[in-house]
Amino acid sequence: MSLITTAILALAxxxxxxxxxxxxxxxxxxxxxxxxxxxIDGILPxxxxxxxxxxGCRPYAEGxxxxxxxxxxxxxxxxxxxxxxxxxxxxxxxxxxEHGEETVxxxxxxxxxxxxxxxxxxxxCPVDAILGAAxxxxxxxxxxxxxxxxxxxPCPVDCIDMVPVDAGLAxxxxxxxxxxxxxxxxxxxxxxxxxx
Amino acid sequence: xxxxxxxxxxxxxxxxxxxHPSEHKSDSNQTTISRAPIPPELILPVQQHIGKPAIxxxxxxxxxxxxxxxxxxxxxxxxxxxxPTSGTIVDIGDRPIPxxxxxxxxxxxxxxxxxxxxxxxxxxxxxxxxxxxxxQSKVRAAGIAGMGGAGFPTDIKLQxxxxxxxxxxxxxxxxxxxxxxxxxxxxxERADEIVKxxxxxxxxxxxxxxxxxxxxxxxxxxxxxxSAVKGTRIEVVVVPTxxxxxxxxxxxxxxxxxxxxxGKIPADIGIVCQNVATAAAVYRAVRFGExxxxxxxxxxxxxxxxxxxxxxxxGTPISWLLENYGYQPSNPERLILGGPMxxxxxxxxxxxxxxxxxxxxxxxxDELPLSDPAQACIRCGxxxxxxxxxxxxxxxxxxxxxxxxxxxxxxxxxDCIECGACSYVCPSSIPLVxxxxxxxxxxxxxxxxxxxxxxxxxxxxxxxxxxEREQAEKEAKRQARADAAAxxxxxxxxxxxxxxNKDAMPANSGVDPKQAAIEAALARKSTVQQDKTSSPAELxxxxxxxxxxxxxxxxxxxxxxxxxxxxxxxxxxxVEKNQVRVNQAKQSYEKSxxxxxxxxxTAINSNAAPALSQADISQLETNLAKAEAxxxxxxxxxxxxxxxxxxxVEKLERAVAKNKVRVQAANQALxxxxxxxxxxxx
Numbered sequence: 001m002s003l004i005t006t007a008i009l010a011l012a013x014x015x016x017x018x019x020x021x022x023x024x025x026x027x028x029x030x031x032x033x034x035x036x037x038x039x040i041d042g043i044l045p046x047x048x049x050x051x052x053x054x055x056g057c058r059p060y061a062e063g064x065x066x067x068x069x070x071x072x073x074x075x076x077x078x079x080x081x082x083x084x085x086x087x088x089x090x091x092x093x094x095x096x097x098e099h100g101e102e103t104v105x106x107x108x109x110x111x112x113x114x115x116x117x118x119x120x121x122x123x124x125c126p127v128d129a130i131l132g133a134a135x136x137x138x139x140x141x142x143x144x145x146x147x148x149x150x151x152x153x154p155c156p157v158d159c160i161d162m163v164p165v166d167a168g169l170a171x172x173x174x175x176x177x178x179x180x181x182x183x184x185x186x187x188x189x190x191x192x193x194x195x196x
Numbered sequence: 197x198x199x200x201x202x203x204x205x206x207x208x209x210x211x212x213x214x215x216h217p218s219e220h221k222s223d224s225n226q227t228t229i230s231r232a233p234i235p236p237e238l239i240l241p242v243q244q245h246i247g248k249p250a251i252x253x254x255x256x257x258x259x260x261x262x263x264x265x266x267x268x269x270x271x272x273x274x275x276x277x278x279x280p281t282s283g284t285i286v287d288i289g290d291r292p293i294p295x296x297x298x299x300x301x302x303x304x305x306x307x308x309x310x311x312x313x314x315x316x317x318x319x320x321x322x323x324x325x326x327x328x329x330x331x332q333s334k335v336r337a338a339g340i341a342g343m344g345g346a347g348f349p350t351d352i353k354l355q356x357x358x359x360x361x362x363x364x365x366x367x368x369x370x371x372x373x374x375x376x377x378x379x380x381x382x383x384x385e386r387a388d389e390i391v392k393x394x395x396x397x398x399x400x401x402x403x404x405x406x407x408x409x410x411x412x413x414x415x416x417x418x419x420x421x422x423s424a425v426k427g428t429r430i431e432v433v434v435v436p437t438x439x440x441x442x443x444x445x446x447x448x449x450x451x452x453x454x455x456x457x458x459g460k461i462p463a464d465i466g467i468v469c470q471n472v473a474t475a476a477a478v479y480r481a482v483r484f485g486e487x488x489x490x491x492x493x494x495x496x497x498x499x500x501x502x503x504x505x506x507x508x509x510x511g512t513p514i515s516w517l518l519e520n521y522g523y524q525p526s527n528p529e530r531l532i533l534g535g536p537m538x539x540x541x542x543x544x545x546x547x548x549x550x551x552x553x554x555x556x557x558x559x560x561x562d563e564l565p566l567s568d569p570a571q572a573c574i575r576c577g578x579x580x581x582x583x584x585x586x587x588x589x590x591x592x593x594x595x596x597x598x599x600x601x602x603x604x605x606x607x608x609x610x611d612c613i614e615c616g617a618c619s620y621v622c623p624s625s626i627p628l629v630x631x632x633x634x635x636x637x638x639x640x641x642x643x644x645x646x647x648x649x650x651x652x653x654x655x656x657x658x659x660x661x662x663x664e665r666e667q668a669e670k671e672a673k674r675q676a677r678a679d680a681a682a683x684x685x686x687x688x689x690x691x692x693x694x695x696x697n698k699d700a701m702p703a704n705s706g707v708d709p710k711q712a713a714i715e716a717a718l719a720r721k722s723t724v725q726q727d728k729t730s731s732p733a734e735l736x737x738x739x740x741x742x743x744x745x746x747x748x749x750x751x752x753x754x755x756x757x758x759x760x761x762x763x764x765x766x767x768x769x770x771v772e773k774n775q776v777r778v779n780q781a782k783q784s785y786e787k788s789x790x791x792x793x794x795x796x797x798t799a800i801n802s803n804a805a806p807a808l809s810q811a812d813i814s815q816l817e818t819n820l821a822k823a824e825a826x827x828x829x830x831x832x833x834x835x836x837x838x839x840x841x842x843x844x845v846e847k848l849e850r851a852v853a854k855n856k857v858r859v860q861a862a863n864q865a866l867x868x869x870x871x872x873x874x875x876x877x878x
Contacts, residue, residue, distance in 0.1 A: 046649035048656045056656060127655040146652045169243070172297040173637035177570070177630040 037065045043083045047075040048126035049148030051100045056126065064088070071095050075147070077102035106147040106162040108140045114159035121151035121160060206433050209453040211446045213584045214438040215617045217374050217537065221413060224496040224503040225377035229385055231507045232520070234281050238306040238511030239548035240266065241293045245341035246348045247273030252304055258285045261315035263487050266304050269336070275349045275551075276339035280489040280509035283308040294533050294550055298543030306511065317485035328354075328400045331482060338481030339551075340488045344368060344379075344442075344471035345534065347552040350478065353468055354400045363466035364452055365403035367394055367475060369410040369417070370435065370442030373535030376555040378492040379472050381505045383410075383417035386476055387424035393475030394430055396482050401468055406430045408472075409447045413437040439537065440615040444469045446584050458611050473554075493549055495521050499530070499558035508549050514556060515545035523558060528566075532557040536564055537616040571624040579618035579628060585611050589618035593628050596635035601642065604635050612636075688752045692770040695745060739781035746774045747861070754854070813869050820862040827855045 041061035052072035054060040064070055070084040071093045078095065085092035095102060110121070110130075117135040122128075129145045132138030140151075140160075152160045165171070243249040250267035260266060260279040267277035287305035292298065318334075320326060326334070336351035356362055367390070371379040383390060398406050408425070410418055412434045421432045435441050435450045445456045448467055456462050462469055470478075473492065480486045489510055496503040501522030508517065514531075517523075531542040534555055542556075557564075579589035587608055595604035609632060618628045698718050753767040834848040 041653070044649075045645070046652040046656065048652065056660075057653070058657075126659065127652050128659050129655070143648075144651065144655060146648075169293075169295065169297065169299055169301055171641075172295075172299060173641055174296070174630065174633040176634050177627045 034062075034065060037061045039087060040064050040084065043076075043080060043087060044073060045076045045080060045146075047146040047148045049075060049146070049150060050126075051075070053099070069093070069096065072099045074100035074102050105165045106149075107142050107145045107165050108147065108149075108151055109142075109161050109163050110138055110140055111159040111161065112137050112139060114157055116157055118156055120154040120156065124150045124154045126150060206431065208433060208435050209450055211441070211449040211584055212586045213582045213617060214440065214446075215582050215620050216437070217439055217620060219413060219437070220375045220496070221377050221380065223375065224494050224505060225380050227502075227504040229381050229492055229505045229507050232509065232512060232517065234308045234310060234312065234509060235512045235516045236308070237286075237513065237516075238280055238283075238308065238509060239291050239513055239546070240277055240280075240304045240306060240511040241291070241548065241550060242267050242277060242302050242304070243293070244277065244347060244510070244550040244552065245275045246346060247271070247275070249302065250274055250277050252288060252302070254285050254288075254304065256285050256288055259283070259309075260285060260306065261313050263317060263489060264315045265337075265339075265487070266306075269339075269349075273349055273352065275341045275351075276337065276487070277304070278339055278487040278489050279306055280511055281306070281308045282311050282313040292544035292547045294542070294547050294553060296540040303548070319484045320482060323396050323399060323482050326482070331396060331400050334482050334485070335478055338477070338485075338487040340474060340477045340481060341551045342471055343473035343477065343491060343551060343554070345538070345552050345554060347550075350470070350474055353463075353470065354397065356401050360466055362401045362403040362463075362468050363405070364468075365394070365398055365401055365406045366447060366451060366467060366469045367406075367408040367430075367472055368442060368444065368447055368469050369408050369414075369421070369472045370447055371414070372411060372437070372439045372442035373537050373555075374439070375496050375557055376494050376535050377496075378494045378505055378554050380414050380417050382473055382476060382492055383414070384420050387417075387420040389476045389479050390472050391421070391424040391428065391430060392483070393477070393479035394470075395428065396478055397468075397470055397475060398429075403468070407451050408432045409441075409451050410434055411437045411441055439617065440584055440613070443584060443613050443615060445613065458608055488551060491549070491551060491553065493517075493553055494555040495558075496555065497530075497532075497558035498560035498563050499524055499526055510550060511548045513546050513548055514542065517549070517556065518545065518558075525558075526560055528561060530559055530561070530564075530566075532559070537620070538614065567619075567627065568625040570626045573624055573626060576623060578621040578623065582617040582621045584615060584617060585613055587612060589628055592635075593626065593631055596631040599635075599638070601635055601639045605639060609635060609639070685752075685756055689756075689766050689770070692745075692749050692752070692767065692774070696770055696773050735781070735785040739778065739785045742774065742778045742781045746771065746778050749774055751854070813866065813873060816862065816866040816869055820859065820866055823855065823859040823862045827852065827859050830855055 037058070038061075041058050044057040044061055046057050048056045050056065051074050052060045052063075054063055060068070060073065064084065070088065070090065071081050073080050074095060078092075081095065082092050084090075108130075115132075115137045117132060117137060119132065119134050119138070121138060122130045122132055126148060127144055127146055129141045130138050130151060131141060147162065147165070149162060152158075152162060242252060248270040251270045252267045254260060254266045259282075261282045262279060264279045265276050266279050266285070269276050283306050285304060286307045289303065289305070290300035291303040291305070293301040293303070295301070320334075323331060332351050332354050335354055336349075340350040341347040342350060342353075369379055369383060371377070394406060394408070406429055408421055408430060410421065410432060412418075418432060418434055425432060433451055435447075440446055441450055444462060447469065448454055448456060448462055452467065454465055454467065456465060456467075477488050481488070490507055491510065492505050492507050494503075494505050495517065501524055504521075506517070506521065518531075531545070532539040532555075533542050533547075533553060534540065534557070536557060536559070539555065539557060573590060573593060575590060577590065579593075580587075583589050585608075591607050592604055592609055592612070595601070595607065596609070612629075612632050614629050614633060616629050619626070619630075622628060697714075749767065749771050753764065753771055756764050756767050830848065830852050834845065834852055837845050837848050
């Protein structure tokens with residue numbers, strides 16, 4: 001009988017001790033905010049375009065953390081979906097076409113001689129990448145433009161174009177080596193390298 | 197030969213891996229360097245180096261002299277560009293440049309005038325007379341960029357590391373890549389220039405030791421260098437021929453047994469490497485003030501009738517060189533910029549020679565066959581044996597192929613020097629380096645994207661914060677206005693209440709001194725009032741005052757009805773009480789009036805009364821005039837507001853209506869007073 005009592009007492013003592021330890025740890029090492037949201041937000045492309053239906057990337061990150069689908073971000077495209085799937089340990093899914101398609105990176109350009117200086121685009125820009133003042137010409141800071149498209153719609157004179165980013169030489173990438181000719185006999189007759 | 201033996205006495209170490217491809221050096225190193233004539237057109241890209249493109253400082257139509265600066269370095273990591281000969285700028289525009297992408301870049305097109313006239317130079321016979329800074333600025337002014345192939349601005353490498361000294365200065369004379377003999381011929385023919393260049397570099401860097409690393413397949417060059425370094429501290433170290441011993445990190449390992457840590461540069465371990473051709477250019481820049489306007493390029497491969505080395509002006513179109521140096525295209529036509537290991541296919545023949553163009557290779561197909569189609573990796577491990585950076589090329593290949601960039605990075609993809617040794621030994625002819633280059637550029641792009649998205653996030657959050665702040669400020673302002681209005685109302689109500697209290701004359705003696713003081717004051721006032729009750733004029737004044745107060749209170753009530761409904765009740769009460777008070781005052785005045793009429797003894801008083809009334813009338817007249825002026829003013833602003841500020845119209849209309857009532861009241865008061873006066877006089 002005393003053995004059982006001892007065991008119960010010992011277990012109770014241990015439970016209290018570990019409970020206190022865990023309680024202390026919960027307060028001492030408390031994590032502020034939701035780190036998962038930050039991680040998800042870090043993967044999203046930060047275009048702040050709202051194509052997912054949220055007013056910015058962070059709200060969508062919060063949505064994903066609360067169980068929303070991961071395939072609503074067209075600017076991020078497949079690679080973002082893949083990264084999110086890896087992070088959240090879920091199956092990657094195809095991009096939801098309802099929210100748009102993955103396109104080449106674009107940047108907004110204002111046709112400056114047509115701009116009437118209404119400031120509507122400045123108010124629409126989620127990253128403050130448009131410079132200008134009332135009744136003065138506006139211009140886009142190209143390096144800060146995320147290509148979100150949100151300034152195009154409010155423009156009363158349609159003087160904003162979305163053009164594909166041309167990074168020039170600095171943006172050039174080595175193409176992926178062709179993986180098609182695995183068998184030697186499939187080889188194409190080679191082309192002259194320099195077509196003068 | 198004795199000098200050769202002497203120079204090899206130093207211990208030479210070994211680096212991992214490496215290969216021994218057929219050298220083909222003797223194809224082009226048998227003849228002396230020839231000087232290419234001036235071509236009919238020079239194409240000068242603004243980017244011939246690593247870093248930011250230079251900024252063009254000339255315009256189309258400008259006449260320039262040989263050596264004149266035509267584009268200025270943009271920032272720290274950049275170099276100037278100079279005119280290689282005298283002539284006219286005929287165009288500035290995008291032209292194909294030597295780059296694996298085959299893309300175009302901004303170029304200055306110079307039409308030579310065949311006079312080849314130098315601009316004014318600043319020669320300096322003794323570099324010892326110059327400060328280190330002066331030497332750096334001379335090198336920078338000469339626009340020298342590393343001529344071994346990378347094109348890093350040389351002046352930056354002449355700035356010694358801040359904390360520690362440069363222990364070893366290494367001159368890279370290995371020229372390990374097959375076919376290329378530009379440095380070999382330069383060393384044979386201009387060893388003294390190279391050595392003088394090293395001395396200048398050593399003067400700037402003050403290294404502990406100074407070594408020239410050279411492969412043993414260039415005995416003539418070794419002999420030339422050995423005779424040139426006699427009497428100097430410079431040591432010529434001969435290393436065994438093995439590709440890629442000319443790689444910066446590999447040569448450092450060979451000569452010093454030190455390894456450059458991953459992600460670091462040689463300067464971090466106190467070593468600076470320079471190419472021999474760069475050293476010669478530094479000498480010419482300091483001694484003669486000549487900018488870098490030409491370089492030695494190897495033209496080799498069986499498609500050239502006569503292979504050899506040519507000193508060409510920078511900007512010379514390769515097509516022109518091909519025409520003038522016996523290029524006989526065979527099938528397939530192949531042109532490679534650089535050597536067979538690290539070079540890349542030339543996309544456009546009108547590409548110019550730039551500061552880093554060390555070789556133009558035109559091999560026949562049997563000489564350098566096109567690689568076979570890639571087959572599956574059999575995991576033989578030959579690539580790992582050959583890798584001079586001690587990486588695992590096979591693993592990197594799988595990761596790069598599967599786009600697993602993170603894993604590739606963990607396997608030190610960025611330590612790959614892209615030497616091509618792994619591709620060379622691969623039995624499945626997999627273009628391994630191409631995979632790594634692709635993966636590297638993908639990762640770089642991702643990093644850039646990430647950087648940009650971080651910036652976008654910061655900007656977005658800043659904007660959200662700003663909007664919230666603005667909203668809060670607006671709200672605060674609105675609240676402050678509302679509070680101020682409420683306070684004003686409360687004060688008015690309090691004032692009204694005080695008046696009320698004055699009249700009521702509370703009997704209870706308050707305990708606090710303030711209350712007591714107020715009561716005392718009220719008592720004083722009431723006695724004064726009582727004293728004066730005999731004078732009807734004063735009674736009338738009191739009545740007028742009470743009436744004015746009532747009017748004021750009524751105004752306040754109206755106002756409160758609009759703005760502060762919670763005050764209305766209080767004010768209504770106050771108004772009622774004041775009405776009573778006014779009535780009392782009126783009654784007492786009328787009473788005294790009738791008394792006055794009955795008592796002749798107060799005749800003097802009654803005589804005085806009209807005089808006071810006269811003053812009253814003039815006062816009332818001014819009041820009326822004032823009220824009218826105010827009304828006129830208000831009507832003006834109303835008409836203006838109707839045009840400009842429609843949101844104010846309503847308010848102003850109300851104000852005008854109120855003022856009209858006031859004017860009427862003032863008018864009425866004046867008429868009444870006049871009537872009274874007439875009556876009294878009558």
